[in-house]
Amino acid sequence: MNEIFHRTSIRRFTGQEVETEKIELLMRAAMAAPSAANQQPWEFVIVTNKAVLEQLSKTTPYASCLANAPLGIVVLIRKECRIPEYAEIDCSIACENIWLEADSLGLGCVWLGVAPVKERVAAVDAVLRTPSVFETFALLAVGYPAEERRQQDRFDPKRIHYLR
């Protein structure tokens, strides 16, 4: 799959808005993710409001690029899912699916870590006034790339261990 070997973190965006059809494809990719016992513990908040993006960009020390992104995606966990212990893993797969789909659509994207850092979770929840049945997991900044990055080659055969 080309996107796996092409995707990078994009943190600079042109001013171009992300089309509604592409946002739907990102969401379809997210929800195509597998999850433990098929629990699908995710909810997504699509943020295009500039003032809210600006506020979200200050919820962690490393989210400043959101202030200049046309689109932010907040990934939430539904606390009352079947196997809460697996919810973060499930949502991580959904995030990666969004990131890869963004790449395939010619968009740039970066995951901005929130959970498991409690202060960051609280900061995002305060901006969104997240209902208590949900908890913030991660932020993604998305937009048309204003930078070109080549993926680092991280393949290291020494990390592979064969038991024959």
Ligand SMILES: Cc1cc2nc3c(=O)[nH]c(=O)nc-3n(C[C@H](O)[C@H](O)[C@H](O)COP(=O)(O)O)c2cc1C
């Ligand atoms: C769980 C997770 C959290 C991350 N958090 C941040 C972040 O807060 N801010 C940021 O600019 N990049 C963040 N990144 C992007 C990583 O820095 C990036 O994936 C890594 O440096 C490898 O670069 P690449 O994505 O271009 O291959 C995060 C990535 C992951 C998977």
